[in-house]
Amino acid sequence: MIDDVRALVPQVIGVLVRRGADFAMAEDAVQEALVEALRVWPADPPREPRAWLVTVAWRRFLDATRSDVARRRREEAVAEQEPEPGPVPGTDDTLQLYALCAHPSLSPSAAVALTLRAVGGLTTRQIAAAYLVPEATMAQRISRAKRTVAGVRLDRPGDVGVVLRVLYLVFNEGYSGDVDLAAEAIRLTRQLRAAVDHPEVAGLLALMLLHHARRGARTAPDGSLVPLARQDRSRWDRDMVTEGTGILQAALARDRLGEYQAQAAVAALHADAPTAEETDWVQVVEWYDELLRLTAGSPVVALNRAVAVGEADGPRAGLAALAAVPATVPRWTAVEAYLVEQDGDLPRATELYVQAAALAVDAAERDHLTRQAARLRAG
Structure with missing residues (x-):
């Protein structure tokens, strides 16, 4: 009530x-x-x-x-x-x-x-x-x-x-x-x-629902962050995913694309993949290209796109895309650490995770990056 x-x-x-x-x-x-x-x-x-x-x-x-x-x-x-x-x-x-x-x-x-x-x-x-x-x-x-x-x-x-x-x-x-x-x-x-009958209002609602559907899987019992690739997808709220996807499809059908619809499309591709390995990263990159256009080259979008490029075309391609993003963008060093690790340079990745942890303003993110560095040291 x-x-x-x-x-x-x-x-x-x-x-x-x-x-x-x-x-x-x-x-x-x-x-x-x-x-x-x-x-x-x-x-x-x-x-x-x-x-x-x-x-x-x-x-x-x-x-x-x-x-x-x-x-x-x-x-x-x-x-x-x-x-x-x-x-x-x-x-x-x-x-x-x-x-x-x-x-x-x-x-x-x-x-x-x-x-x-x-x-x-x-x-x-x-x-x-x-x-x-x-x-x-x-x-x-x-x-x-x-x-x-x-x-x-x-x-x-x-x-x-x-x-x-x-x-x-x-x-x-x-x-x-x-x-x-x-x-x-x-x-x-x-x-x-x-x-308000506006496709971007629907796009934002879809984006919120698709993100919120993953909330229960984002943290471990001890409160630590669980990256998207390692989340237990059986814990995602499938009813919320279905609702968000339906709202997004109706909004996209109106052919008045906006940034919230494009962000929701990326979230929908993640939600649609049974496993992280089955994510359609090529489509994700394409949607980030649309987002870059819609946001006049937003550095934050470019940073996220670099991660997607690394998944779609390999870590060196991701690092090349990252090089075009200003290093002052928040989480830039964390993305570099991830891509360098994927490329196999574990000592350098360890150093970068430590640097990224020192730059993090969120305690949970800082703890996660510290654990990543410790994992590489131990491994």
Whole structure:
């Protein structure tokens, strides 16, 4: 039921903003309405959940407006607009609200936090726990973000590309604290797909599902990373793979290719291979070629392509492709270590794994690279 309630958040905020509430106060009022819904609905569910939330949130907004003496004039203007009870207009402001939270004036971290709060319906405490920062710090970040977009109206189409990048950032945070941000990103992207008919929205959802399907096999019982080639594929969520592949195929059939669809196509090729050895690496390279075109030569894409070239055409071809990628790209040395090992130069590979471990910022990745160096030393 919680997910069903939270799915209504952007629609309810949109209604309040259209009635004259500023974004910050509307978002606060909807949060209070959500708390009330979670308290009341289990025993007395409403027949029209959206209308119930709008009514309660609007009353909370009016209460907050009336309590502020400095806004007495605004209270009178807004109170006159209070509608008679009845059906709530069917306008769906989902995309506009997503775009507001992903506004270009916001930093990526602020955009993510505001999206989780205003669109996802998460509390400040939950978001702070997910990002491992104090609640007061996250509250300040969200407040600043709301002030930044306070004067932006929901009266024009949002930039789908910016919205998708914010959702992708949420997904890549994965899991921490008591909030599974990967699952939350999937939920929000499903919600956006229901509101927006755009093949890249479908492409991102497919990409998320195909990656998330492998989650259970990514770590060993001791918490260490398990590389894709060594994962137990029987532990992959095949229902999720099937859903992601189906969504991707429908998106590709529209012949409006974008980078998320291309990334999902690579993930689908991995998901389709019964074993790592049976992966169609030639096709993977072809999709990375498309991605390079779509991303104007992204160095990160070029790095991943070098790995695929090494699998398709041999490690020396992979190293040649790697040489064209700036060595400052994160994980460059780790890729070099892998390709050099595949080429048979184990002493050099050992040195490179040690260097790569020293450069790694993620503890799990650092431990994995250290173990790779130790494995070569012992072998």
